Amino acid sequence: MTAPESMTRKRSGGRTRLFLFGAAALLVVAGAFFSESLCPYDPYLQNLGAALEPPTAAHIFGTDRYGRDLCSRVIVGSRASIFSTLALVAVITSFGTALGLFCGWARGRADTFLMRVSDLCLAFPCLVFALAVAGVLGGGLHNAVLALAAISWPKYARIARSQTLAVRETDYLKAARLAGCSAARLAVRHILPNIAGPILVTAVLDIGTMMMELAGLSFLGLGAKPPMAEWGSMMSEVRGLLQTVPWAVFAPGLAIFAAVLVFNLLGDAVRDELDPKMKGR
Amino acid sequence: MTTPILRVQELKKIFSRSGREGFAAVDGVSFDVGGGECVGLIGESGSGKSTVANLVARLLDPTGGRIYLEGNDVTAADVRAVCRTVQMVFQSPRESFDPRRTLGDGVGESLRNAGQSAAEARAAVAELFEAVGLSPDFASRYPHEVSGGQCQRAAIARAIAIGPKLLICDEATSALDVTVQADIVALLSRLIRARAMACLFICHDLALAQGFCDRLLVMREGKIVEAGAADEVIQSPKTEYTKMLLDSIL
Amino acid sequence: MNGVEELLRYDRVSVGYGSIPVVHDVSFALRAGEILGIVGASGSGKSTLLKAAMGLLGPGGAVSSGELRYKGQNLPDLSEEEMRRISGAELAMIFQDTGASFCPIRTVGAQLYEAVSAHEALSEAEFRETTTALLQKLRLDDAARILESYPFELSGGMMQRVGIAAAMLLNPSVLLADEPTSALDVSAQKRAVEEMLLIRELCHTAIIIVTHNIGVVRRMADRVVVMKEGRVVESGDALDVLERPTQAYTKKLMAAVPKLRRGA
Numbered sequence: 001m002t003a004p005e006s007m008t009r010k011r012s013g014g015r016t017r018l019f020l021f022g023a024a025a026l027l028v029v030a031g032a033f034f035s036e037s038l039c040p041y042d043p044y045l046q047n048l049g050a051a052l053e054p055p056t057a058a059h060i061f062g063t064d065r066y067g068r069d070l071c072s073r074v075i076v077g078s079r080a081s082i083f084s085t086l087a088l089v090a091v092i093t094s095f096g097t098a099l100g101l102f103c104g105w106a107r108g109r110a111d112t113f114l115m116r117v118s119d120l121c122l123a124f125p126c127l128v129f130a131l132a133v134a135g136v137l138g139g140g141l142h143n144a145v146l147a148l149a150a151i152s153w154p155k156y157a158r159i160a161r162s163q164t165l166a167v168r169e170t171d172y173l174k175a176a177r178l179a180g181c182s183a184a185r186l187a188v189r190h191i192l193p194n195i196a197g198p199i200l201v202t203a204v205l206d207i208g209t210m211m212m213e214l215a216g217l218s219f220l221g222l223g224a225k226p227p228m229a230e231w232g233s234m235m236s237e238v239r240g241l242l243q244t245v246p247w248a249v250f251a252p253g254l255a256i257f258a259a260v261l262v263f264n265l266l267g268d269a270v271r272d273e274l275d276p277k278m279k280g281r
Numbered sequence: 282m283t284t285p286i287l288r289v290q291e292l293k294k295i296f297s298r299s300g301r302e303g304f305a306a307v308d309g310v311s312f313d314v315g316g317g318e319c320v321g322l323i324g325e326s327g328s329g330k331s332t333v334a335n336l337v338a339r340l341l342d343p344t345g346g347r348i349y350l351e352g353n354d355v356t357a358a359d360v361r362a363v364c365r366t367v368q369m370v371f372q373s374p375r376e377s378f379d380p381r382r383t384l385g386d387g388v389g390e391s392l393r394n395a396g397q398s399a400a401e402a403r404a405a406v407a408e409l410f411e412a413v414g415l416s417p418d419f420a421s422r423y424p425h426e427v428s429g430g431q432c433q434r435a436a437i438a439r440a441i442a443i444g445p446k447l448l449i450c451d452e453a454t455s456a457l458d459v460t461v462q463a464d465i466v467a468l469l470s471r472l473i474r475a476r477a478m479a480c481l482f483i484c485h486d487l488a489l490a491q492g493f494c495d496r497l498l499v500m501r502e503g504k505i506v507e508a509g510a511a512d513e514v515i516q517s518p519k520t521e522y523t524k525m526l527l528d529s530i531l
Numbered sequence: 532m533n534g535v536e537e538l539l540r541y542d543r544v545s546v547g548y549g550s551i552p553v554v555h556d557v558s559f560a561l562r563a564g565e566i567l568g569i570v571g572a573s574g575s576g577k578s579t580l581l582k583a584a585m586g587l588l589g590p591g592g593a594v595s596s597g598e599l600r601y602k603g604q605n606l607p608d609l610s611e612e613e614m615r616r617i618s619g620a621e622l623a624m625i626f627q628d629t630g631a632s633f634c635p636i637r638t639v640g641a642q643l644y645e646a647v648s649a650h651e652a653l654s655e656a657e658f659r660e661t662t663t664a665l666l667q668k669l670r671l672d673d674a675a676r677i678l679e680s681y682p683f684e685l686s687g688g689m690m691q692r693v694g695i696a697a698a699m700l701l702n703p704s705v706l707l708a709d710e711p712t713s714a715l716d717v718s719a720q721k722r723a724v725e726e727m728l729l730i731r732e733l734c735h736t737a738i739i740i741v742t743h744n745i746g747v748v749r750r751m752a753d754r755v756v757v758m759k760e761g762r763v764v765e766s767g768d769a770l771d772v773l774e775r776p777t778q779a780y781t782k783k784l785m786a787a788v789p790k791l792r793r794g795a
Contacts, residue, residue, distance in 0.1 A: 171377035179391035325716040458572040463787035488789035531746035
């Protein structure tokens with residue numbers, strides 16, 4: 001039966017939202033990419049004479065305790081925050097999906113073993129693990145990303161595995177096997193396209209979460225190291241001055257809030273577009 | 282005597298759930314299907330008919346017994362080793378096509394996997410569509426864009442593409458309306474004769490099975506309880522179970 | 532047929548989903564104690580007719596013209612409150628897969644009691660007594676075990692028969708059955724059909740059975756309506772329509788039904 005008018009209208013509304021938030025997210029990413037040419041001042045230039053200035057026309061977010069322009073630092077900080085997050089999500093998504101697909105297809109002992117490993121990772125508190133990684137490998141943004149990646153992939157592996165288990169029982173997969181497809185061809189041409197929807201939705205929704213986690217690790221001093229401009233570590237640098245110079249905390253906080261919001265809204269729009277359960281609602 | 286296309290000996294499939302006793306879906310089934318012969322496998326749902334089909338097509342591994350195709354033991358063979366000999370038509374036409382790929386893609390897949398070029402496969406697909414009574418431009422359509430009957434015709438085209446010796450129809454017409462069912466049955470019996478295929482016809486409709494098959498095997502709880510020429514089984518059933526099935530027909 | 536009460540009358544009913552019409556100008560009547568079969572291919576609008584009577588058309592669906600009268604009142608005009616009073620108690624409906632309409636984590640008996648007590652004030656003991664009596668009357672032996680079972684503990688065929696019996700708990704005057712046997716094996720199909728015939732015999736319930744199974748209609752129906760693409764193609768006495776169809780579509784339909792060659 002064809003969808004009644006009201007439904008089609010609602011669906012096209014979802015499409016508009018998808019484009020709107022997609023464009024906003026793209027803008028954020030592009031801004032991060034061209035951040036160096038976008039910022040009004042050198043973000044690393046210290047000017048102790050102009051330290052901790054409140055927002056003015058010249059420094060719209062004010063300056064930090066070394067007199068660096070906060071606006072420039074927030075703009076440049078987007079690069080560390082956004083690109084590490086995107087890289088992190090890309091890595092855990094592809095690794096988790098590949099592993100989950102393998103487990104769902106192979107089943108048996110390999111599956112049991114890998115799924116127990118994923119249980120182990122899920123049971124590990126993220127902060128404790130990041131601390132351990134920082135202890136062994138040293139701090140820094142790269143190691144923070146590594147720590148997060150090492151324990152965040154199981155979610156994708158689980159989704160990919162359960163979806164693969166469902167797809168492998170379908171008649172179309174049996175038909176593809178009877179057509180003589182190799183395992184690789186089955187995985188790439190038949191299973192992956194049919195399990196990609198929920199994985200993609202999770203990934204987009206995860207961008208916001210991961211951005212917060214990374215900022216959190218940096219705030220605790222386990223991520224980006226000073227003087228590198230990164231939103232979490234910027235907040236951390238001035239956290240003792242919250243009562244006297246609130247704008248210094250406010251600027252990076254606002255940036256995190258806005259970026260996370262944009263990616264979460266995009267995630268919702270992608271989910272509405274792709275999730276079969278949301279279709280026809 | 283010539284070698285049968287399919288010989289199944291003491292075939293057994295036990296589905297085991299961890300911690301629980303296994304359930305024997307197929308429990309010691311033996312039968313032959315000769316060249317050009319059409320054998321019906323009938324019985325109620327849960328009797329193990331479809332499991333036999335999946336075992337023969339090597340989509341499932343048997344727990345015991347032997348399967349021979351044209352005299353070769355394929356009990357442990359991979360599905361890719363037998364798919365030039367055995368093909369299958371499934372019950373639900375739409376669900377047997379990948380929802381994200383066109384019908385033409387699905388029908389031509391076995392040819393592409395067999396090494397044909399894209400152009401060769403495309404030409405062959407057009408011919409196959411014609412053979413099953415579909416216009417060749419159906420090749421660019423998606424499964425949800427066509428009716429159940431049209432989709433099942435495409436599924437039949439897919440099954441005969443590689444030129445199998447044995448066609449397994451697993452309730453291939455059960456999901457269709459009666460008028461469409463009649464057309465599809467006519468198409469199947471024409472193709473089977475024209476291409477000299479043998480057929481394992483799985484079905485719960487006794488009247489349909491009688492009209493379509495040379496021989497019938499009646500399955501119940503994983504076992505064959507009665508076997509014989511189609512008219513003989515229907516007209517003078519020997520077991521109580523077959524009689525009960527016949528009496529249930531409205 | 533004068534003197535026989537008409538319970539349900541479809542008078543030039545058209546149904547549409549949004550701007551898409553699915554049923555055009557359909558008229559027929561269901562008389563007291565009668566079994567009416569509606570046959571046709573999938574997508575012919577036969578189920579839509581039943582849903583229209585029960586107010587179950589779903590989002591965007593509405594009776595766009597015509598009247599659908601139950602004992603004189605036009606069903607689409609009724610308020611939700613009035614409809615709630617009628618549905619179940621006067622007009623009951625059963626579906627293809629009744630098992631799926633039961634909650635899997637509660638016993639069949641508990642769920643039936645809940646459904647009945649929404650309409651009638653009665654104690655659980657009274658409920659058990661009447662329900663057991665009804666199940667036994669419909670030859671569902673071992674009623675106590677059925678009531679204590681969880682839905683997954685009963686077979687699909689058994690659940691369907693329980694569902695049909697459950698629809699009769701409030702003694703409705705009309706039973707609307709939407710493909711009630713399509714998901715069943717032949718033997719279960721036969722038992723479900725016999726149960727519905729027994730219902731008519733014992734409770735004098737009028738039944739509309741929508742199905743694509745000609746055998747079921749032949750066994751049950753007094754009169755038959757043949758639908759195609761939302762329109763009535765042919766209607767009349769079951770024997771006339773099924774054995775001596777006058778319309779080309781009905782002839783094609785009958786010819787397509789596989790027939791058993793019994794010999795002898």
